[in-house]
Structure formats: structure tokens, C-alpha cells
Amino acid sequence: MSASRIALRSVSRGLLAARSFSSAAAAAEKTSLYDFHVANQGKMVNFGGFLLPVQYGDFGIAASHNHTRTKASIFDVSHMLQTYVRGAAAIDCMESISTADIAGLPEGSSTLTVFTNERGGILDDLIITRLSDSLLYVVSNAGCRQQDMDIMSEAAERFRRRGKNVDMEFLTPQDRALLALQGPDAVRCLQEVCDFDLRYLYFMTSTRADVAGIENCRVTRCGYTGEDGVEISMPADRAVHIAEALLGSKLSAVKMAGLGARDSLRLEAGLCLYGSDIDQDTTPIEANLAWLVAKRRRSEINFPGAKIVVDQLKNGCSRRRVGIRALSGPPARHGVEIFSEDAKEKIGSVSSGCPSPTAGGNVGMGYVKESHKANGTKLQLKIREKFFPAEVARMPFVKANYYTKPK
Numbered sequence: 001m002s003a004s005r006i007a008l009r010s011v012s013r014g015l016l017a018a019r020s021f022s023s024a025a026a027a028a029e030k031t032s033l034y035d036f037h038v039a040n041q042g043k044m045v046n047f048g049g050f051l052l053p054v055q056y057g058d059f060g061i062a063a064s065h066n067h068t069r070t071k072a073s074i075f076d077v078s079h080m081l082q083t084y085v086r087g088a089a090a091i092d093c094m095e096s097i098s099t100a101d102i103a104g105l106p107e108g109s110s111t112l113t114v115f116t117n118e119r120g121g122i123l124d125d126l127i128i129t130r131l132s133d134s135l136l137y138v139v140s141n142a143g144c145r146q147q148d149m150d151i152m153s154e155a156a157e158r159f160r161r162r163g164k165n166v167d168m169e170f171l172t173p174q175d176r177a178l179l180a181l182q183g184p185d186a187v188r189c190l191q192e193v194c195d196f197d198l199r200y201l202y203f204m205t206s207t208r209a210d211v212a213g214i215e216n217c218r219v220t221r222c223g224y225t226g227e228d229g230v231e232i233s234m235p236a237d238r239a240v241h242i243a244e245a246l247l248g249s250k251l252s253a254v255k256m257a258g259l260g261a262r263d264s265l266r267l268e269a270g271l272c273l274y275g276s277d278i279d280q281d282t283t284p285i286e287a288n289l290a291w292l293v294a295k296r297r298r299s300e301i302n303f304p305g306a307k308i309v310v311d312q313l314k315n316g317c318s319r320r321r322v323g324i325r326a327l328s329g330p331p332a333r334h335g336v337e338i339f340s341e342d343a344k345e346k347i348g349s350v351s352s353g354c355p356s357p358t359a360g361g362n363v364g365m366g367y368v369k370e371s372h373k374a375n376g377t378k379l380q381l382k383i384r385e386k387f388f389p390a391e392v393a394r395m396p397f398v399k400a401n402y403y404t405k406p407k
Helices: 003-016 034-039 061-070 090-095 142-161 186-191 236-247 259-268 295-300 306-315
Strands: 042-047 050-056 073-076 081-086 109-116 122-132 135-140 167-171 176-182 206-211 214-220 229-235 255-257 319-326 337-340 346-355 362-369 378-383 386-393
Touching (some): 034 042, 034 236, 050 061, 050 255, 050 259, 061 255, 073 236, 081 090, 090 135, 122 142, 135 142, 142 167, 176 236, 186 229, 214 236, 236 255, 259 346, 259 362, 295 306, 319 346
Parallel strands (some): 073 255
Antiparallel strands (some): 042 050, 073 176, 081 135, 176 229, 206 214, 319 362, 337 378, 346 362
16 A cells, blocks of 8 residues: 555544544535546545545645645635624624633734633634724634534624624635645745735734735635645635636745645644544643633633633643654554553543654644643553553644744
């Protein structure tokens, strides 16, 4: 079996733990780029109810991963839910269901945050951009689409019953496409066809721009790979035009990339996959995401599950998400049991893992008892009834290359 087929099978198993991921096309939606993917030899799979490419032709997952780290790649992320929240109460409404300090964001700035339940568990992770006092742009996970729409709609209805002005506009993949252009060459390739001076678009900021002559695009400097890059929201019927313009860059060999590379890139960057690394039974503190709970929100204690989350901030919790580096053996996938160094005590389980093309070896993340969270702690991973040595490792596994504003 070729290395690319082994990698494809390996990544497929890892993603399967977190999403409905199969080659079956039943009940799956298509993004506006579906025919484009097929024409470019995209190997299509059902991921979270959408047909998306896991890789392209014989260009393997590891090769696509390395291309993103060294040049630039385009990912179709049009399956993500894009939402506009409008009205004088837009900020208060979204703060009532998330942990973010949206009111404290400068206009045009974005923040990663989470929806929580009454137990402090994470219902989804999402990015909220404050466009003005009365307009927010939200991007959340496709697998949580209906749940997130319900959460936001119910919050808006609660505010309207109190006489507050707030409305939700949920965009479909037929309305708007979303492309992620990632890698060290990404932004200078985009600049060739963008009318906004991207030197002034910093990490987690957003602007409207014309891209490849298409008006009404939104460019946000963010991504899921640890590299510099952007996400571009555009009219769905112009997505192929913009993708082709970026692929035609004269500055770098931009390539399309699929779910396989996206998963290994995000894992090397220490970023969570919802449904695998975080879920409704995991709090932000257990997930080592305390920074998502804004300082003001900690003092106000007015988001769902706030008392539990704040108590964990003050007094700790019983388990914690950590990075894991295997010292030998095969990759540890979702659900693999983690034991103490002497293999006598089960102390947790792996939430995701894969070979690391950039850092080398096998890496992952998982949850361990609080007493075993320190970097360098020796572990044993039980894989197919055999034990393999590993250790707790600092994340991210590769250096982040975000384009941040000079201080």
C-alpha cells in the first residue's frame, strides 16, 4: 500500500471519531465548489453532512500538509455556518450565550469563543467579529449548524421579548462560500487580486474587500493551520472564479488542499476539533482554554455555566487537555487509553492524534488527570492491547506564524 493511501486511511480513522465521515453520499450537501473539486480529482467524502475533498488525486496528505507549511494552499470551508447578527442588542445577545468580551473588541476585530451549557460544557467553538456596535459576523462549525442556529435564535427571541432589537441572518452554502487560504505565501498571493492593503490586516481582524474583481467579499486574517493566512467569504456563485484566480498566482505555487491535511495541520498547531477534543461534557478550563473566558466575563459570571467555570478557574479541575508525543509505536487515535508510566493506572484517553509531517514522529492530544499534566510527564499508551511509551508535550508542536500587530 502506498504512503499516501496509508495516510488517507489513517486520517480518515481520526476524523471519523469526531464527525460523520464516510464515502457515502447519502443525504450529504454540496458546496458551490463541488464540481470544481471533482474536476480537480478531489477524493470526496461525507464530512459533517457535506461532500468535501479529503485530498486531490495522487498528491498525498503529507505532501499537501508540507506544501501548506512552505507555500500556500486553499481549503474549501464553505460548510461552516456563517451568520450576521444585527441590532442594538446584538452584542449583549451574543455575550449571553458565549464567554467572549465582544463589547471590548475594537471594530473590525475577531475573537475565538465558545457557546457553553449550564454545566459549563462546550457546545461549540466559533469566531465572532465585531463589525460595529450593531453588527456582528459569526463563523461556527458545520456539524453543530442546527444546534447553533437554535442557540442564537432562542437568545434573540429572549431579547426581543424584552423589547430589545436583535436579528439573526443565517447564510447557507448556496448564499456564501468560504475559502481558507493558508501558508507563508498566502497573503502576498491574495494581495495580487485584492484591493485592500493587507499589510494593515492583522491576525484576528477583518475587512470588506474586492477579491479578483468580486465585490462584497469579507477577508478575515485567521485560520486553522498555525500558519499566516485568511478566510475569504464571498458570493457562492463566484467561489470558483476566486479559487482559480488564487491558483493562478505568479508569486507562488498555490494548490488546493483537503480535509486530511487540514486535520494534521490543526493538530500540529495544537488546535481543537469539536466533537473530538472538546464537547458538551468538557469545560473550557478542562480543555486548557481558560483564555477564552474573558476577564470581564469572569467577574460578571453571567454566561451559561459561569459559576462552574469560574470555580474551576479558582480551584482547579480533575483533568486537563495536554499535548502528547509518542516515543515509539503507531499513532494513537481518538479513544486510546492513557496510563501512568508504570502502566498500572489509567489516567485518561487520547482525543486525537496523527503522524506529524513537520515535527516528525507521532503527536496527539488528550485528557489526563490533573496530577499528570506537567510537560515531560512519562506516559504509556495502550494501542491494540500493547503499551507504548509517550510523554506530555508542550503545544503547539510547531511554531505558530500568525501575523500580529506590532506592539
